[in-house]
Amino acid sequence: MIPAPFDYEVAESAEHAVELLGQHDDAKLLAGGHSLLPLMKLRLASPSVLIDIGRVSDLSYVRDAGDRIAIGALTCYEDAHFDETLKSSCPIVAHAAGEVGDPQVRNRGTIGGSVAHGDPASDIPTIMLALNAEFVVRGPTGERTIAAADFFKGVFEVDLAPQEILTEMRVPKTSSGWSYLKFHHRAQDWATVGVAVVLGDGSNNASVALTSMGERPLRAQGVEEALAAGEDPASAARRAAEGTNPVSDPMGSSEYRRQIAPVLTRRALEEALSR
Amino acid sequence: MNGARLEAEVEPRQLLVYFLRDNLNLTGTTVGCDTTSCGACTILVDGKSVKSCTMLAVQADGTEVTTIEGMAKDGELHPLQRAFHDNHALQCGYCTPGMIMAAAGLIQRGGDMSEDDIRLGLEGNLCRCTGYHNIVKAIQQAAGEMKSSATV
Numbered sequence: 001m002i003p004a005p006f007d008y009e010v011a012e013s014a015e016h017a018v019e020l021l022g023q024h025d026d027a028k029l030l031a032g033g034h035s036l037l038p039l040m041k042l043r044l045a046s047p048s049v050l051i052d053i054g055r056v057s058d059l060s061y062v063r064d065a066g067d068r069i070a071i072g073a074l075t076c077y078e079d080a081h082f083d084e085t086l087k088s089s090c091p092i093v094a095h096a097a098g099e100v101g102d103p104q105v106r107n108r109g110t111i112g113g114s115v116a117h118g119d120p121a122s123d124i125p126t127i128m129l130a131l132n133a134e135f136v137v138r139g140p141t142g143e144r145t146i147a148a149a150d151f152f153k154g155v156f157e158v159d160l161a162p163q164e165i166l167t168e169m170r171v172p173k174t175s176s177g178w179s180y181l182k183f184h185h186r187a188q189d190w191a192t193v194g195v196a197v198v199l200g201d202g203s204n205n206a207s208v209a210l211t212s213m214g215e216r217p218l219r220a221q222g223v224e225e226a227l228a229a230g231e232d233p234a235s236a237a238r239r240a241a242e243g244t245n246p247v248s249d250p251m252g253s254s255e256y257r258r259q260i261a262p263v264l265t266r267r268a269l270e271e272a273l274s275r
Numbered sequence: 276m277n278g279a280r281l282e283a284e285v286e287p288r289q290l291l292v293y294f295l296r297d298n299l300n301l302t303g304t305t306v307g308c309d310t311t312s313c314g315a316c317t318i319l320v321d322g323k324s325v326k327s328c329t330m331l332a333v334q335a336d337g338t339e340v341t342t343i344e345g346m347a348k349d350g351e352l353h354p355l356q357r358a359f360h361d362n363h364a365l366q367c368g369y370c371t372p373g374m375i376m377a378a379a380g381l382i383q384r385g386g387d388m389s390e391d392d393i394r395l396g397l398e399g400n401l402c403r404c405t406g407y408h409n410i411v412k413a414i415q416q417a418a419g420e421m422k423s424s425a426t427v
Contacts, residue, residue, distance in 0.1 A: 002288060002290070004288070006287055006288060008333055030331075037329050038311060050287065052334065054334060078323070102398045102400075103324055103381065103399055104314060104324045104326045104380070108325050108326075108330065187398040188398060188399060
């Protein structure tokens with residue numbers, strides 16, 4: 001399995017990457033390459049130019065930014081997984097980063113790559129949605145920020161213009177309970193279903209987001225409403241599949257996913273409440 | 276490249292594993308699944324384990340690459356290689372270079388090396404023969420030796 005031929009450019013900075021994107025039609029940014037290269041090997045993607053941003057070292061960081069934590073887009077999963085700031089101030093990100101793939105994949109794959117790729121089966125977008133994260137995007141006219149809730153549009157579809165690059169993700173510091181439960185068949189598999197729970201200041205104020213339950217990461221609105229109305233977690237969790245539209249694929253049928261989601265949601269709520 | 280400076284021109288689309296095998300004749304790194312699943316092609320890039328079937332050779336430009344051929348020093352097997360031999364941690368041997376390089380990455384990363392840590396750390400490496408038991412024993416032995424002698 002060999003990718004189709006392409007031209008290769010190295011970006012020295014985010015600004016340089018934006019400039020290079022402007023010079024080429026049909027160019028793709030290459031970060032860790034752990035979503036893009038497998039697609040290219042299968043010839044499901046054959047961009048004519050790859051712009052390698054993997055050497056832009058100043059986009060790999062985790063910083064305390066007051067009430068938020070700023071994560072550079074090129075931070076690899078393994079670095080996020082072991083990062084002390086994330087472990088103490090936003091542990092769900094550190095935990096979920098360690099749930100992706102395996103150590104080798106986590107050494108190359110990046111948090112920003114996962115967000116920008118917009119795969120509804122990946123874990124990080126769901127976590128970002130549950131956390132109400134904010135993304136920083138750089139384009140030819142400067143920077144803009146966008147909420148996670150507005151960023152994910154569809155399968156592999158996100159709010160990034162052809163000449164834009166995601167540079168940073170900002171997540172809130174969390175001090176209350178959280179959980180990310182992922183049901184998968186084998187250690188390295190994508191989530192058949194994943195559920196992220198981040199509690200607010202009480203059990204009736206939780207954000208709940210789902211992986212692999214539709215064309216993009218989804219908030220489990222029914223569950224959130226039920227909790228807000230004072231229902232107990234076990235009964236609120238029964239509404240987890242409401243408004244979802246999961247695919248049928250070799251990992252499980254749509255019906256199967258709709259069965260698992262409420263069960264995982266109940267467990268995730270229980271785990272979050274016990275933390 | 277295994278401690279020596281190497282300059283080469285490659286086609287952008289050439290995957291690192293094929294560059295190692297076909298251009299450098301470093302055939303110790305094997306190709307198992309070619310889909311980032313099995314871990315047979317694991318090598319170290321700047322001390323971190325990666326699957327060389329999912330990295331372009333050009334992405335390794337300017338990095339320090341270590342393959343199984345770079346592990347033994349001065350005719351002495353690396354502690355991991357010796358431990359695999361001592362513990363009969365291989366049968367057909369196809370996954371072994373990848374196992375050893377993944378284990379080297381785990382040891383290099385630091386942290387605990389309990390049986391559970393090792394098993395979890397090998398989640399990206401498949402062995403169809405051994406049932407993993409002796410592989411885990413071998414890695415525990417080598418990790419202990421390397422910790423006491425502080426050689427990586």
